Amino acid sequence: MHAFVLYLFAFVTSACGGLLAQRQDARVQGANEGHYLVGVGIGDITGPVVETNMMGYASLAQTDTGLHMRQRSRAFIIADPSDPTSPTSRILLISSDICMGDTGVRRSILDALSTDPVLGDLYTPSNTALVGTHSHSGVGGYLEDLLPQTTSLGYVNQTAQAIVDGTLNAIHKAHASLAPGSIRVGNTTLLGANRNRSPSAYVANPPEERAKYQYDQDKELSVLRLDDANGTARGLISFFAVHGTSLYENNTLVSGDNKGMAAYLYESYSEPNTVPGNNSFVAGFVQSNVGDTSPNTLGAFCESPGQSYDGQLCEYEHATCGGYVEDCHGRGPGFRISDFVSNFLIGNAQFEAARQVMESSAPKVILTSPDTAIETSKTTSLTGVKGSVRNVHVYVDMMNYTFTLPNGTIASTCPAALGFDGPGAFDFVQGDNSSTPQNPFWEIVKDAVTPPPSQEQIDCQYPKPILLNTGYADEPYQWSPHTVDVQMLRVGNFVVLVMPGELTTMAGRRMRDALRARLISSGILDSSAYVVIAGPANTYGHYVATREEYSIQRYEGASTIFGPAALEAYIDRYSALVPYLADNVTGSPTSDAPPPEQTSVAISLQTPVIVDNAGFNQFGDVLVDVENTTYSAGDTVTVQFVGANPRASMLVFCP
Ligand SMILES: *[C@@H]1O[C@H](CO)[C@@H](O)[C@H](O)[C@H]1NC(C)=O
Ligand SMILES: *[C@@H]1O[C@H](CO)[C@@H](O)[C@H](O)[C@H]1NC(C)=O
Numbered sequence: 001m002h003a004f005v006l007y008l009f010a011f012v013t014s015a016c017g018g019l020l021a022q023r024q025d026a027r028v029q030g031a032n033e034g035h036y037l038v039g040v041g042i043g044d045i046t047g048p049v050v051e052t053n054m055m056g057y058a059s060l061a062q063t064d065t066g067l068h069m070r071q072r073s074r075a076f077i078i079a080d081p082s083d084p085t086s087p088t089s090r091i092l093l094i095s096s097d098i099c100m101g102d103t104g105v106r107r108s109i110l111d112a113l114s115t116d117p118v119l120g121d122l123y124t125p126s127n128t129a130l131v132g133t134h135s136h137s138g139v140g141g142y143l144e145d146l147l148p149q150t151t152s153l154g155y156v157n158q159t160a161q162a163i164v165d166g167t168l169n170a171i172h173k174a175h176a177s178l179a180p181g182s183i184r185v186g187n188t189t190l191l192g193a194n195r196n197r198s199p200s201a202y203v204a205n206p207p208e209e210r211a212k213y214q215y216d217q218d219k220e221l222s223v224l225r226l227d228d229a230n231g232t233a234r235g236l237i238s239f240f241a242v243h244g245t246s247l248y249e250n251n252t253l254v255s256g257d258n259k260g261m262a263a264y265l266y267e268s269y270s271e272p273n274t275v276p277g278n279n280s281f282v283a284g285f286v287q288s289n290v291g292d293t294s295p296n297t298l299g300a301f302c303e304s305p306g307q308s309y310d311g312q313l314c315e316y317e318h319a320t321c322g323g324y325v326e327d328c329h330g331r332g333p334g335f336r337i338s339d340f341v342s343n344f345l346i347g348n349a350q351f352e353a354a355r356q357v358m359e360s361s362a363p364k365v366i367l368t369s370p371d372t373a374i375e376t377s378k379t380t381s382l383t384g385v386k387g388s389v390r391n392v393h394v395y396v397d398m399m400n401y402t403f404t405l406p407n408g409t410i411a412s413t414c415p416a417a418l419g420f421d422g423p424g425a426f427d428f429v430q431g432d433n434s435s436t437p438q439n440p441f442w443e444i445v446k447d448a449v450t451p452p453p454s455q456e457q458i459d460c461q462y463p464k465p466i467l468l469n470t471g472y473a474d475e476p477y478q479w480s481p482h483t484v485d486v487q488m489l490r491v492g493n494f495v496v497l498v499m500p501g502e503l504t505t506m507a508g509r510r511m512r513d514a515l516r517a518r519l520i521s522s523g524i525l526d527s528s529a530y531v532v533i534a535g536p537a538n539t540y541g542h543y544v545a546t547r548e549e550y551s552i553q554r555y556e557g558a559s560t561i562f563g564p565a566a567l568e569a570y571i572d573r574y575s576a577l578v579p580y581l582a583d584n585v586t587g588s589p590t591s592d593a594p595p596p597e598q599t600s601v602a603i604s605l606q607t608p609v610i611v612d613n614a615g616f617n618q619f620g621d622v623l624v625d626v627e628n629t630t631y632s633a634g635d636t637v638t639v640q641f642v643g644a645n646p647r648a649s650m651l652v653f654c655p
């Protein structure tokens, strides 16, 4: 077989040194005085960087051919020093450079933790959240449900195992680094880094509701600053909603996209002489209500050579060109140069915005395109976080979650289904032509698509025209989840709503407002309550649009799999769990059954590496050496040598 020629660029190097910081004894002062135990850690989760489908665009053709930036998990632990052995007074938030959190990966991480004599008692399904940064350039095949496996030809164990191992590494480092510290929160307004990709759905929301907001996207970047006992920053957790689609569907280099870039920029700014991945300062750029956001800030244009509409804006209602979505492409701020420049700019804007909140001396001007810099004047000063650390988690069966709307009407969610405007990218469906089989995985599973939806399901999902009735597709295993994770993490007056899907901008605003009001009205928090959304986390429940956006059936509405009442159902269920965040909480809520374990029965069609040899060369032979010249920081160093297939072993970078 062929040997792989590896191109190594200096800035992608990685290393895995462990942090050996000793855990310091907890002080008596507790969370109610603003004293916390804080731990941060980072781990490499990069799976096979060649010959493997990438996760996000659901494109059979997007198979990875190398590496742009390594993918990482960043783990943050916050605990109450006055109650240091209780999982109730502790949270573990993981921001992972993957497209979305996944039930199977989360289960594997928790199973591994549960066998650890120390960590097993401290980190539980209730206090541990796995949030994806929503990179669309990560290695694919790790999700447990069948539908997202169709383009990766099933489950790719190597991808999932790399995520599990690297995340555990990050958690162990974070736990080992636990030390007394304090936490502050603030935000800034970041313009020019996101744009609404479905404005025709957004305007369906009531005018009086839209009038409350200046923009059709959330522009605030919120930051939790994590300090040691002397007030020196050890890390940060930021929240900002922007899709991880700066790199396009035709990119085949594995990357953390703009959030991975932002984190890399912050960490290397903080520790300029440290090899990436070996840093002790950890910067989490957590994804938020990402549903209808785009980093392609110039807008979406038709790339239809020869057509009259070539180069024009895509059609407004459905983002089509000549009636088809395929030619419509968003353009990032570096469009004229490359998507890698766009990726840098959107990552850099988030890095600079976070820095501005972290440091009062940070620049007020942020570069958002090659030609444009925006001035951010609305940065709020950091205020101290204090109060109990709490968490709550339940599984919720969304097949038919029945509840009462605020106006007294009974509503229900529906078994999952995807509409026509949603999975447009799953072009295997159109490719379903028995005489021209294109996808061997689809050939195996397509007969398991159930008969047309029942009238009850059609009525429940109305007005969605059902393309894939996945709520009834359980063979050979579940196509999309029936049961999702509902979770909240509280650090004093700061509360994270950990969401199993992609909420749109307005869905996120309604969710945050409703939960903040409930936290205050139930006496748990006062008006300093600060509520953010993190997602897609834990289980991928696709999109969550508002009822009004759902009625438009744009991409996000068509992909709101549990029907028009999905958002209201989440608001209902999360609100009911608010009492479990109280200082004086006892007991735990009743939960539905967890989703079934599916990784052990998953189909895997990716062929293993059978033969790997160096041809006429030896492994390690240098084919093109570095130029004999002086390099300075920022230069690209190119070398070409004979390497093994990167799929042959995942142990190269991280033992
Ligand atoms: C990583 O950090 C550790 C601890 O500071 C250090 O001993 C090790 O040399 C570092 N590794 C690299 C590759 O820089
Ligand atoms: C990968 O496969 C091995 C061997 O079958 C198994 O023990 C392991 O649990 C799998 N890992 C994941 C994350 O599925």
Ligand SMILES: *[C@@H]1O[C@H](CO)[C@@H](O)[C@H](O)[C@H]1NC(C)=O
Residues within 6 Å of the ligand: 186, 187, 220, 222, 380, 530, 531
């Ligand atoms: C930003 O911080 C200010 C001051 O704390 C607060 O009033 C505002 O609600 C925050 N913005 C968001 C989006 O949380």
Ligand SMILES: *[C@@H]1O[C@H](CO)[C@@H](O)[C@H](O)[C@H]1NC(C)=O
Residues within 6 Å of the ligand: 228, 229, 230
């Ligand atoms: C805080 O400062 C004291 C006194 O300078 C020093 O002994 C201690 O090591 C510092 N702690 C940290 C976490 O840096």
Ligand SMILES: *[C@@H]1O[C@H](CO)[C@@H](O)[C@H](O)[C@H]1NC(C)=O
Residues within 6 Å of the ligand: 248, 250, 251, 303, 329
């Ligand atoms: C990738 O797609 C973008 C947008 O359609 C295009 O501008 C760019 O040239 C493409 N890149 C490659 C390498 O084909």
Ligand SMILES: *[C@@H]1O[C@H](CO)[C@@H](O)[C@H](O)[C@H]1NC(C)=O
Residues within 6 Å of the ligand: 400, 402, 412, 456
């Ligand atoms: C959902 O539950 C309600 C009441 O529990 C019931 O009336 C309805 O038939 C159920 N719908 C489905 C699709 O099972």
Ligand SMILES: *[C@@H]1O[C@H](CO)[C@@H](O)[C@H](O)[C@H]1NC(C)=O
Residues within 6 Å of the ligand: 405, 407, 408, 409, 547
């Ligand atoms: C209650 O609200 C739902 C959702 O907006 C709506 O469909 C229903 O008609 C309303 N019921 C009443 C009695 O207003």
Ligand SMILES: *[C@@H]1O[C@H](CO)[C@@H](O)[C@H](O)[C@H]1NC(C)=O
Residues within 6 Å of the ligand: 433, 434, 435, 436
């Ligand atoms: C299926 O493939 C055959 C043979 O290539 C072709 O004639 C036919 O038009 C295709 N059908 C569809 C629906 O694409």
Ligand SMILES: *[C@@H]1O[C@H](CO)[C@@H](O)[C@H](O)[C@H]1NC(C)=O
Residues within 6 Å of the ligand: 522, 523, 524, 582, 584, 585
């Ligand atoms: C817990 O505190 C809340 C408000 O702070 C109060 O309403 C509730 O009665 C308390 N519950 C118990 C069991 O003490």
Ligand SMILES: *[C@@H]1O[C@H](CO)[C@@H](O)[C@H](O)[C@H]1NC(C)=O
Residues within 6 Å of the ligand: 628
């Ligand atoms: C590299 O260049 C230096 C200075 O021009 C020269 O002395 C040295 O021999 C060169 N090394 C190689 C390997 O060509």
